[in-house]
Amino acid sequence: MGTVHHRIGVLTSGGDAPGMNAAIRAVVRSAESMGMECIGIRRGWNGLINGDIVRMDEDSVAHIINRGGTCLFTARSDEFRTKEGREKAYLTCKLLGIDGLVAIGGDGTFAGCLAFANEHDISVIGIPATIDNDIGCTHYSIGYDTAANTALDSIDKLRDTMQSHERCSVVEVMGHRAGNLALYVGLAAGATAVLVPEEKWDFEKDVAEKIRRARLAGRTHYMIVVAEGATSACQVAEKIKKSLGLDPRVTILGHVQRGGNPNARDRVTASRMGYWAVKCLADGKTNRVVVHQNGEITDVDMVEALKTPHQLPIGEQEVLSALTGAKI
Ligand SMILES: Nc1ncnc2c1ncn2[C@@H]1O[C@H](COP(=O)(O)OP(=O)(O)O)[C@@H](O)[C@H]1O
Numbered sequence: 497m498g499t500v501h502h503r504i505g506v507l508t509s510g511g512d513a514p515g516m517n518a519a520i521r522a523v524v525r526s527a528e529s530m531g532m533e534c535i536g537i538r539r540g541w542n543g544l545i546n547g548d549i550v551r552m553d554e555d556s557v558a559h560i561i562n563r564g565g566t567c568l569f570t571a572r573s574d575e576f577r578t579k580e581g582r583e584k585a586y587l588t589c590k591l592l593g594i595d596g597l598v599a600i601g602g603d604g605t606f607a608g609c610l611a612f613a614n615e616h617d618i619s620v621i622g623i624p625a626t627i628d629n630d631i632g633c634t635h636y637s638i639g640y641d642t643a644a645n646t647a648l649d650s651i652d653k654l655r656d657t658m659q660s661h662e663r664c665s666v667v668e669v670m671g672h673r674a675g676n677l678a679l680y681v682g683l684a685a686g687a688t689a690v691l692v693p694e695e696k697w698d699f700e701k702d703v704a705e706k707i708r709r710a711r712l713a714g715r716t717h718y719m720i721v722v723a724e725g726a727t728s729a730c731q732v733a734e735k736i737k738k739s740l741g742l743d744p745r746v747t748i749l750g751h752v753q754r755g756g757n758p759n760a761r762d763r764v765t766a767s768r769m770g771y772w773a774v775k776c777l778a779d780g781k782t783n784r785v786v787v788h789q790n791g792e793i794t795d796v797d798m799v800e801a802l803k804t805p806h807q808l809p810i811g812e813q814e815v816l817s818a819l820t821g822a823k824i
């Protein structure tokens with residue numbers, strides 16, 4: 497049996513994602529129900545370094561389950577990457593009597609957890625939240641479904657006007673290193689072609705020929721979905737213009753994809769993961785990441801979790817390539 501925790505901290509770090517508030521709420525309320533006090537740490541790891549904290553209780557997390565963003569703010573902290581920064585952060589924990597932490601964020605946030613727990617006497621549990629859904633150890637990260645639906649809603653609107661004008665649209669969705677969102681949204685939108693950062697692509701084969709096939713099959717409007725890390729949407733549009741003589745319009749969806757009220761899936765996943773994270777601490781566990789695997793919430797070793805490579809879902813890829821490359 498590990499440490500019995502009386503006071504734990506909760507923070508959000510890295511890019512925000514819809515559902516982070518629901519996860520904070522679940523952590524705070526689960527902690528109370530398990531006899532622990534929960535302190536909110538604001539502005540990610542910087543908050544731990546600077547003692548930027550807020551006391552939280554059942555009431556302070558009322559009316560946030562439905563809200564996008566994070567009430568604790570989020571940040572990226574270069575100082576926490578240094579041993580000195582983490583020493584300062586530990587002094588805050590000592591001062592406040594915090595001996596367990598729940599960190600809500602992506603793989604970078606978990607790497608921060610590990611570095612901290614390897615150097616100091618503190619238990620750490622990670623909750624995956626990123627609209628990129630690029631954390632290898634979990635099938636699902638909080639925020640993905642809401643972001644995908646936000647992007648899809650915009651693409652549907654674009655399709656209306658592209659259809660009226662018989663145009664080609666090149667739309668850029670988020671994902672600097674991961675194409676999961678682009679692939680998923682592209683499949684749902686019935687895209688003509690999708691470009692992702694994980695795979696080499698060839699303009700002729702992966703864009704031009706797909707537009708030609710769509711035209712030959714009777715289509716007069718085309719939707720090209722590009723993940724931001726794959727290439728620049730403007731460059732793709734330029735090439736389409738030069739090579740096919742079309743006059744494409746470019747739309748960069750950007751940070752709107754990270755905002756908005758979390759949908760039911762994200763609220764429920766966040767609530768389940770928040771509860772599970774506190775249960776891990778109550779059970780004396782440390783260095784664990786809460787994950788969603790085959791429909792179940794469980795936890796895995798953080799070192800192993802960080803070693804698990806991120807992969808594009810093969811099934812979605814296969815279907816997309818069948819549907820966009822179909823013979824006319
Ligand atoms: N190897 C590391 N050691 C210590 N802290 C880290 C490490 N990697 C990331 N972090 C901390 O975690 C923060 C969030 O990581 P980042 O990669 O920006 O976002 P995400 O958690 O969404 O992947 C970083 O700004 C940094 O403070």
Ligand SMILES: O=P(O)(O)OC[C@H]1O[C@](O)(COP(=O)(O)O)[C@@H](O)[C@@H]1O
Pocket residue numbers: 510511512602625626627628670671672673724754
């Ligand atoms: O907030 P910033 O710095 O503009 O970051 C943009 C990046 O954050 C994301 O939205 C999420 O990435 P992380 O989860 O790794 O933070 C990416 O899709 C995007 O490329």
Ligand SMILES: [Mg+2]
Pocket residue numbers: 510602603604626
């Ligand atoms: Mg990341």
